Amino acid sequence: MRNRHGLSVAAVVLAGGLAWLTGTRAVAPAGVADANAGSxxxxxxxxxxxxxxxxxxxVYIMNVDKNVLFMVYTxxxxxxxxxxxxxxxxxxxxxxxxxxxxxxIVLTAGAKETLNFSLxxxxxxxxxxxxxxxxxxxSGDVKLVSYDELYPREPGRELLExxxxxxxxxxxxxxxxxxxxxxxxFVDLMLNAQSERGAMIPAGxxxxxxxxxxxxxxxxxxxxxxxxxxxxxxxxxPVDEEAxxxxxYVEYYLPLDSKLDAxxxxxxTQEPHFDQDGNVWYTDRSIPNRVGRxxxxxxxxxxxVLPDPKADPHGLTVDANGHVFWAETVGFHLGRLDPKTGxxxxxxxxxxxxxxxxxxxxxxxxxxxxWFTVIxxxxxxKWDRQTGKATVWxxxxxxxxxxxxxxxxxxxxxxxxxxRCKVAxxxxxxxxxxxxxxxxxxxxxxxxxxxxxxxxxYGGFNSGKLGKLDPKTGKIVEYNIPMPFSEPYDVWPDxxxxxxISDGGQGGALIRxxxxxxKFTYYPTPQITDQPKLAITxxxxxxxxxxxxxxAAVGVLYPDAGKIKTLAAYY
Ligand code: HEC
Numbered sequence: 001m002r003n004r005h006g007l008s009v010a011a012v013v014l015a016g017g018l019a020w021l022t023g024t025r026a027v028a029p030a031g032v033a034d035a036n037a038g039s040x041x042x043x044x045x046x047x048x049x050x051x052x053x054x055x056x057x058x059v060y061i062m063n064v065d066k067n068v069l070f071m072v073y074t075x076x077x078x079x080x081x082x083x084x085x086x087x088x089x090x091x092x093x094x095x096x097x098x099x100x101x102x103x104x105i106v107l108t109a110g111a112k113e114t115l116n117f118s119l120x121x122x123x124x125x126x127x128x129x130x131x132x133x134x135x136x137x138x139s140g141d142v143k144l145v146s147y148d149e150l151y152p153r154e155p156g157r158e159l160l161e162x163x164x165x166x167x168x169x170x171x172x173x174x175x176x177x178x179x180x181x182x183x184x185x186f187v188d189l190m191l192n193a194q195s196e197r198g199a200m201i202p203a204g205x206x207x208x209x210x211x212x213x214x215x216x217x218x219x220x221x222x223x224x225x226x227x228x229x230x231x232x233x234x235x236x237x238p239v240d241e242e243a244x245x246x247x248x249y250v251e252y253y254l255p256l257d258s259k260l261d262a263x264x265x266x267x268x269t270q271e272p273h274f275d276q277d278g279n280v281w282y283t284d285r286s287i288p289n290r291v292g293r294x295x296x297x298x299x300x301x302x303x304x305v306l307p308d309p310k311a312d313p314h315g316l317t318v319d320a321n322g323h324v325f326w327a328e329t330v331g332f333h334l335g336r337l338d339p340k341t342g343x344x345x346x347x348x349x350x351x352x353x354x355x356x357x358x359x360x361x362x363x364x365x366x367x368x369x370x371w372f373t374v375i376x377x378x379x380x381x382k383w384d385r386q387t388g389k390a391t392v393w394x395x396x397x398x399x400x401x402x403x404x405x406x407x408x409x410x411x412x413x414x415x416x417x418x419x420r421c422k423v424a425x426x427x428x429x430x431x432x433x434x435x436x437x438x439x440x441x442x443x444x445x446x447x448x449x450x451x452x453x454x455x456x457x458y459g460g461f462n463s464g465k466l467g468k469l470d471p472k473t474g475k476i477v478e479y480n481i482p483m484p485f486s487e488p489y490d491v492w493p494d495x496x497x498x499x500x501i502s503d504g505g506q507g508g509a510l511i512r513x514x515x516x517x518x519k520f521t522y523y524p525t526p527q528i529t530d531q532p533k534l535a536i537t538x539x540x541x542x543x544x545x546x547x548x549x550x551x552a553a554v555g556v557l558y559p560d561a562g563k564i565k566t567l568a569a570y571y
Pocket of ligand 1: 163165168186187196200332
């Protein structure tokens with residue numbers, strides 16, 4: 001299991017292709033000359049021919065000197081990419097069923113070059129997990145099959161879906177080959193209120209008869225001798241060529257440090273956040289744990305190893321002084337870095353020392369207090385700027401697992417109750433909670449966002465729903481995200497109140513939802529991945545971290561690359 005909290009194993013075992021990116025080319029540190037949008041950069045364009053019509057082929061424009069990828073899509077068989085850093089490039093055009101073609105080119109500052117491609121029809125390649133660079137987190141070949149083949153339609157299926165799979169995802173059970181005693185002992189564990197995380201299956205919700213049906217189903221299909229399988233999700237994304245023709249992704253790959261990363265195959269970025277100087281900060285959960293800063297203008301990266309290198313930092317935020325705060329999952333501390341001096345401090349998340357738990361995501365209010373969620377321990381907390389002390393409050397629902405957090409204009413705290421499928425708010429003035437159960441139950445909700453009108457948006461991670469809550473009336477509307485097996489992770493508004501959804505369920509897409517037209521626009525990501533958190537600039541650039549991808553990065557989508565004014569990131 002690669003995600004201690006989310007069990008979102010489903011996201012990684014997916015079809016698609018990015019074999020060329022998974023190579024073991026030595027990773028050169030990014031850096032070098034300054035490049036602001038336009039000046040000192042290069043432009044590349046061209047025509048892509050193919051024996052049959054195609055839409056929105058991906059054009060990977062990889063700067064091998066700086067270790068930065070630019071990716072655009074074709075529109076009407078043409079592509080164009082601007083704001084490219086000077087350097088040596090490997091350019092690959094890739095389209096499902098049409099294979100890929102790679103060419104190399106050197107781009108100098110100010111250059112406007114042309115590179116044309118012609119794709120040939122190819123027989124579909126058998127899908128092997130290793131091709132996507134997943135071998136470090138899973139072993140051997142896993143056969144990918146359809147949902148109905150994986151989960152035959154028998155009475156146990158629906159029970160398993162609503163009792164277990166809403167948490168564990170669709171690829172968890174097929175990776176196990178347990179006998180009856182083992183399955184039974186795990187069900188006991190899931191029912192046990194005394195375990196560290198409390199009962200996973202709420203008391204009184206699983207009858208003895210249903211339990212037996214579930215265990216029989218698990219033993220029959222995921223018992224000893226059953227082949228390890230995964231879910232095949234090979235549908236193509238619905239693409240809007242006109243929208244995609246304007247878009248550009250940029251991924252800044254993190255270097256593997258020869259000493260720190262000696263035993264790491266890859267690093268693991270979790271959450272992006274901007275400072276006041278246009279830099280993007282991130283947490284890195286590979287060991288030793290780090291927080292880091294990317295300057296998107298240059299690709300320059302600075303990493304800071306945490307005082308406790310195994311604290312497992314999750315969320316991160318930056319206060320008005322540019323100090324960086326992160327929440328530690330292990331050890332119940334909030335960390336703080338002053339980038340000017342490099343000094344790091346750790347504060348207990350409960351200054352009374354009475355409570356223990358696992359921190360998750362921090363957020364700063366207008367007085368530079370730091371609010372945070374506590375995923376194990378069912379709390380939210382506040383670190384007070386004046387006193388330097390932290391206080392926690394238990395949330396009303398046991399087993400809620402508070403996850404994503406944000407503040408509305410009145411500085412009410414909003415957070416997602418991950419495992420109990422509720423959106424909740426805390427009024428700091430009255431110290432009271434209000435909870436809103438999602439429409440589709442049971443579910444998991446990872447994150448939420450509040451738009452400029454105060455409307456709260458959330459993603460039903462397992463249910464594939466986009467939820468909209470009006471706090472004035474308490475009314476909730478849920479929209480179906482159009483693709484099957486969707487897994488909306490973060491849901492975050494831009495300045496124009498378009499809602500951006502990061503979806504790893506189908507192999508990776510950022511999706512823009514327009515609440516006025518109720519239209520979803522898909523922007524398939526460069527790598528197969530999930531993206532646990534989004535941060536959006538005032539110019540509408542959508543920053544993310546590709547967490548389960550084969551190459552760790554800090555990434556950004558410019559939905560309209562023609563409008564890029566700066567590569568710097570500002571709220
Ligand atoms: C509310 C979410 C949730 C539900 C519902 C749930 N689980 Fe779990 N399950 C977890 C979490 C979280 C863990 C990890 C526990 C830990 O590490 O303390 C886990 C652990 C497990 C494990 C052991 C993981 C491993 O590494 O092998 C198994 C097996 C398992 N669950 C099976 C089930 C089955 C079967 C059901 C339904 C009858 C179920 N779970 C329902 C959240 C859930």
